[in-house]
Amino acid sequence: MTMITLDGVEKYYGDYRALRGINLTIGEGEFFSLLGPSGCGKTTLLRTIAGFEDVTTGAVTIDGKTMTNVPANKRPTNMVFQSYAIFPHLNVAENVAFGLRRRRDLNKKAKNTLVEDALDMVGLDGFGDRAAHALSGGQRQRVALARALILKPKVLLLDEPLSALDKKLREQMQSELRRLQRQVGITFILVTHDQEEALIMSDRIAVMFEGQIAQLANPQTLYRRPINRKVGEFIGVMNTLPAQVKIAVGARVSVDVAGLGPVMLTPDQCPSGAKTGETHVGIRPETMAILFDGETSDGNIANGMIHELAYYGDMTYYDVKLDGIERPVTISMKNLVGRPVLERGQRTRVRWDERSLVLFKE
Amino acid sequence: MNGLRIYALIYLVFLYAPIILLPIFAFNDGTVIAFPLQGVTTKWFSELMTVNALHDSVKNSLYVAVITAIFSTLLGICAARAQARYRFPAKKGIVGLIMLPLVLPEIIVAVSLLIVFLSLGFNIGLWTIILGHVLICTPFSIAILNSSFQNLDPSIEEAAQDLGETRFGTFLKITLPLVMPGIVSSLLIAFTISMDEFIIAFFLSGTEPTLPVYLWSQLRFPQRLPVVMALGTILVVLSILILILAEAMRRYGLRRSGMQDKGGFL
Numbered sequence: 001m002t003m004i005t006l007d008g009v010e011k012y013y014g015d016y017r018a019l020r021g022i023n024l025t026i027g028e029g030e031f032f033s034l035l036g037p038s039g040c041g042k043t044t045l046l047r048t049i050a051g052f053e054d055v056t057t058g059a060v061t062i063d064g065k066t067m068t069n070v071p072a073n074k075r076p077t078n079m080v081f082q083s084y085a086i087f088p089h090l091n092v093a094e095n096v097a098f099g100l101r102r103r104r105d106l107n108k109k110a111k112n113t114l115v116e117d118a119l120d121m122v123g124l125d126g127f128g129d130r131a132a133h134a135l136s137g138g139q140r141q142r143v144a145l146a147r148a149l150i151l152k153p154k155v156l157l158l159d160e161p162l163s164a165l166d167k168k169l170r171e172q173m174q175s176e177l178r179r180l181q182r183q184v185g186i187t188f189i190l191v192t193h194d195q196e197e198a199l200i201m202s203d204r205i206a207v208m209f210e211g212q213i214a215q216l217a218n219p220q221t222l223y224r225r226p227i228n229r230k231v232g233e234f235i236g237v238m239n240t241l242p243a244q245v246k247i248a249v250g251a252r253v254s255v256d257v258a259g260l261g262p263v264m265l266t267p268d269q270c271p272s273g274a275k276t277g278e279t280h281v282g283i284r285p286e287t288m289a290i291l292f293d294g295e296t297s298d299g300n301i302a303n304g305m306i307h308e309l310a311y312y313g314d315m316t317y318y319d320v321k322l323d324g325i326e327r328p329v330t331i332s333m334k335n336l337v338g339r340p341v342l343e344r345g346q347r348t349r350v351r352w353d354e355r356s357l358v359l360f361k362e
Numbered sequence: 363m364n365g366l367r368i369y370a371l372i373y374l375v376f377l378y379a380p381i382i383l384l385p386i387f388a389f390n391d392g393t394v395i396a397f398p399l400q401g402v403t404t405k406w407f408s409e410l411m412t413v414n415a416l417h418d419s420v421k422n423s424l425y426v427a428v429i430t431a432i433f434s435t436l437l438g439i440c441a442a443r444a445q446a447r448y449r450f451p452a453k454k455g456i457v458g459l460i461m462l463p464l465v466l467p468e469i470i471v472a473v474s475l476l477i478v479f480l481s482l483g484f485n486i487g488l489w490t491i492i493l494g495h496v497l498i499c500t501p502f503s504i505a506i507l508n509s510s511f512q513n514l515d516p517s518i519e520e521a522a523q524d525l526g527e528t529r530f531g532t533f534l535k536i537t538l539p540l541v542m543p544g545i546v547s548s549l550l551i552a553f554t555i556s557m558d559e560f561i562i563a564f565f566l567s568g569t570e571p572t573l574p575v576y577l578w579s580q581l582r583f584p585q586r587l588p589v590v591m592a593l594g595t596i597l598v599v600l601s602i603l604i605l606i607l608a609e610a611m612r613r614y615g616l617r618r619s620g621m622q623d624k625g626g627f628l
Contacts, residue, residue, distance in 0.1 A: 052524075072520070072523045072524050073523045073525075077524075079521070083515055087522070089539050099526050102527070147525065
């Protein structure tokens, strides 16, 4: 069932066009992410859903009701702010109970029970009396979550909620947010610039550039079949190679890729309506492999030279200059037992698979 | 001791010597303000209680100072909030004009106000003093409240609205408590400025003198001087108490909200 519909949403700040024709539907109980670099309009989009920004043209519908002229305090959404926006003069329980203040139908005892349940849900049971400033970053985050979820909103909006946390805590909160979303079963909309975070957590992701949605897909499609070079290079590491489409007739797309040679691509590797001419293809580092001494392969082989390498412990990233192209491609290799780490300047063979190529829309 | 320390010491003596002389001569048994002292007495304080004109001037001053403090703080809240939150055309120019009385010579303000009030047909009196004092106190209030409002994270107010509170409710429940230390400071500073302001009060007071205007009129009678000293002593003690109170309030507010202590009076 549809929870949120954005219909031709445009937002202008003076002459600056912050949102350009956003059309989007988000389902009930979906974990949806808005992903993009800073300034791409993802936070603005979230704020138009929350009611902090009004749209210049177009309409926002939440749960079947048009939100035009509905202020933030009357919308069935709640938000977790980037700064958490914990009220500094209230303690934890008072912060969490803030949204219940206007609920005349609940007596004090019922409210206290709700607060305790909410704190329990985010793992802060017993923290009610703690002063707001005596909390760590992770705890503030949990208070912000409890404060928003206690109102049982139809949609929870999260504005870069994890960006202020260190790496360990961030990873922990990512899985906890996911668990919480399944538990309460409501729609979560997450704004993030961290592509890894979006991939880990989301059911679907909208990648935004310059106020527009560039691609809307589930994490696997987004990673494997980015629609263009920009999306591909924003999500993870993507090698981009110049290519020439020789034949594009129906299911037959024949491409000459610089450094790799001629390949045949299937329709799902190509954008709709691929035409002959100059373009680029993308290939992920982990779908290629260095062939070490003595290894053989019946797949495609390309020759090159190690240009640069970065040793990460569990992985080694090689930049390999393939014969015939100037720009090196990145190849990631697991450091398995007995596998050597090559040195710069060494000649090497590279195995690659044409099924992992993706043709970009130019 | 190096030169700078000696300089600092002389500076402090210069600053505080007159204030220390105040209580000394307030308790001195003699009408001549000079050493040697002639014995201890509290009669100047009891005489203080019997001068009705003095009581009236104190009442006038309190009336003016309290109302001035409230008005300039209210105006300061509006201006500081507008400055911190909103963008509007000619913002810098408007703010500059509001802050201008901070640097205008008071004598010019006083004379111009007198001319304006008279030509508008106002009866000069306590309310014209209040208007003049609000004019010069509001910039101070804005300056104090600006930092309070600018330190406030805008998303805290948004969070309150997001949780169902109206704009007005948000201001009452969230914004106001968080800027309260600034408001208290502004009230006290405006009160103090208004209390001891002389020039504007002198020009605009008509038949109802404020305390500084009354004191000035008493300087013609040397035998009244010890009473003035006694009054001064009381005022110094009161000022110190108010300042301690203001600082205690400010620190309490900071501690409660867990903010960093930056600045303050003491």
